Amino acid sequence: MDVAADVFSYAYQYFDNIGFLILSASGLIIIFGMMGVINMAHGELMMIGAYITAFSYHAGVPAPLAIIFAGIGAGLAGMVLERLVIRHFYKQLLSSLVVTWGLSLMISQGFLLIFGPTILNVPTPFGNFPVAEQTFGIYRLVLFGGALAIVAGVWAVFTFTKFGTHARATMEDPDMADALGVNTRNIYVLTFGIGAAMGGVAGGMFALTATISPFFGINYTPLAFITVVVGGGANVITGLLSSVMALASVQTAVNNLVNVYVGYIAMMGAAFFILLLLPRGISEYLERRKIRTERKVSRSAPA
Amino acid sequence: MLLDVSGLTSGYGKVRIVNDVSLSVEEQEIVAVIGRNGVGKTTLMKTLVGLIRGLAGTVEFRSQDVTRMRAAERAQLGIGYVPQGRGIFARLSVVDNLRMGEQIGGRGKAPDYDRVHEYFPILKERQAQKAGSLSGGEQQQLAIGRVLVGHPELVLLDEPSEGIQPNIVQSIGEIIKRLRTEVGLTFVIVEQNLDLINAVADRCLVIDKGSIIARLDPAELADPEIARKYLAI
Numbered sequence A: 001m002d003v004a005a006d007v008f009s010y011a012y013q014y015f016d017n018i019g020f021l022i023l024s025a026s027g028l029i030i031i032f033g034m035m036g037v038i039n040m041a042h043g044e045l046m047m048i049g050a051y052i053t054a055f056s057y058h059a060g061v062p063a064p065l066a067i068i069f070a071g072i073g074a075g076l077a078g079m080v081l082e083r084l085v086i087r088h089f090y091k092q093l094l095s096s097l098v099v100t101w102g103l104s105l106m107i108s109q110g111f112l113l114i115f116g117p118t119i120l121n122v123p124t125p126f127g128n129f130p131v132a133e134q135t136f137g138i139y140r141l142v143l144f145g146g147a148l149a150i151v152a153g154v155w156a157v158f159t160f161t162k163f164g165t166h167a168r169a170t171m172e173d174p175d176m177a178d179a180l181g182v183n184t185r186n187i188y189v190l191t192f193g194i195g196a197a198m199g200g201v202a203g204g205m206f207a208l209t210a211t212i213s214p215f216f217g218i219n220y221t222p223l224a225f226i227t228v229v230v231g232g233g234a235n236v237i238t239g240l241l242s243s244v245m246a247l248a249s250v251q252t253a254v255n256n257l258v259n260v261y262v263g264y265i266a267m268m269g270a271a272f273f274i275l276l277l278l279p280r281g282i283s284e285y286l287e288r289r290k291i292r293t294e295r296k297v298s299r300s301a302p303a
Numbered sequence B: 001m002l003l004d005v006s007g008l009t010s011g012y013g014k015v016r017i018v019n020d021v022s023l024s025v026e027e028q029e030i031v032a033v034i035g036r037n038g039v040g041k042t043t044l045m046k047t048l049v050g051l052i053r054g055l056a057g058t059v060e061f062r063s064q065d066v067t068r069m070r071a072a073e074r075a076q077l078g079i080g081y082v083p084q085g086r087g088i089f090a091r092l093s094v095v096d097n098l099r100m101g102e103q104i105g106g107r108g109k110a111p112d113y114d115r116v117h118e119y120f121p122i123l124k125e126r127q128a129q130k131a132g133s134l135s136g137g138e139q140q141q142l143a144i145g146r147v148l149v150g151h152p153e154l155v156l157l158d159e160p161s162e163g164i165q166p167n168i169v170q171s172i173g174e175i176i177k178r179l180r181t182e183v184g185l186t187f188v189i190v191e192q193n194l195d196l197i198n199a200v201a202d203r204c205l206v207i208d209k210g211s212i213i214a215r216l217d218p219a220e221l222a223d224p225e226i227a228r229k230y231l232a233i
């Protein structure tokens, strides 16, 4: 028994799980936080990203560029969906679930009709590296790094740009943002487009590791959904990170103690337990606590 | 005439709340709108701002017909709105709340933070804090400061004194008057606080059941009979 290798393997799995959850859920949680809509067709936007990546790659486009094409294509597809369908269902969680679920079926069946049950896969790049007796895929680490880069990029856009301030304000009170001169319709289309593009990029990155089929999205939608609900929509970044870290710790620990299937079940159990305590998600709780603390501080300081 | 409203009617769905309201406001006037709770004052303000579509009538701002315009377009023309309950973005920092006012009166113009901090120094001290952590009086200053960052010509205030300590109400009254003379702003103020009305308003419009039923000089409200009749105080 090589303890160092086991520790490494454990950490590797943890980061792998975190990367997987972040990539699956980050676009979805932005749309949820912003519009109160859970887009059940998010997995299909990821699938579109995977198809674009595969077709581009086999047409000779280098993989990184193919993944960027996936983001652009899925982003545009998302903006069309938003304009045609989703804008009618803002802040209506249940109707939006049903409608977007219907959309997801239509998109995957449409792809099945047009492209058939499978297309040519894309090989996983970079190969493996050994630690003690075990080998680990390098690309999994790239996925993790990509996930962090996406989160950091989104955080920067929503924190430092004018668009970001307008988007956060619109998310909190669309009428007030409107009355202050913000074109909220544009904010919604753009935000939805960004969420969809993130799905497309994630789909493109996963395309290098998975079988690409019209039902590609099914691999990601359920876990993404749970991650988003546990994180809550009050703060997209803290919601995503806290939820992902909590769920991935449980999954990784139980994976190692028992096996993968029990790991999944344990993760669902953890999600259930967190939602029992914090029905509106972790970030809602954190945000409220932050405001309460700041209020106390500003009361005790002489103004 | 800065604001010209004629025959304005609006409501929620098919329920009419505001009924055939006509009024005009000249530049640098301060006009108070008074009336009991639930008579439609807030609905009137929202219709003027463009958050509720009018069912009939017209709204002209600087002789331009804005009746069909969205709220955002009206804001960009120079209508600043400080809603009842203040409408601050609790989760945004104070400075991000202020940034939200930059579009008022034209997107191309440079925002004026110095002016805001001069009138409301507390907003500079608290700029990094979340707006939800401010006291009621500070939030009201933030809501007014937010429209001042841009370049409004007309400011609509809905019950600025609601839930605020008397000394802050007084200082808000003074700031309103200074803004009229120093910046040249025009105000329409929905208000129940007679002291504030007396301190700032040039004239009063009394609303009942969505219509203007009387036009008063603020001094007339000093008569308790009249005040009781129109405000049920």
Ligand SMILES: Nc1ncnc2c1ncn2[C@@H]1O[C@H](COP(=O)(O)OP(=O)(O)O)[C@@H](O)[C@H]1O
Residues within 6 Å of the ligand: B012, B017, B035, B036, B037, B038, B039, B040, B041, B042, B043, B044
């Ligand atoms: N969003 C709404 N939907 C339906 N009815 C409303 C809504 N807001 C206010 N009302 C009704 O419109 C009437 C006028 O309300 P409001 O304009 O807020 O009065 P005021 O500001 O004078 O107290 C009230 O009877 C109120 O119940």
Ligand SMILES: [Mg+2]
Residues within 6 Å of the ligand: B041, B042, B043, B084, B158
């Ligand atoms: Mg009101």
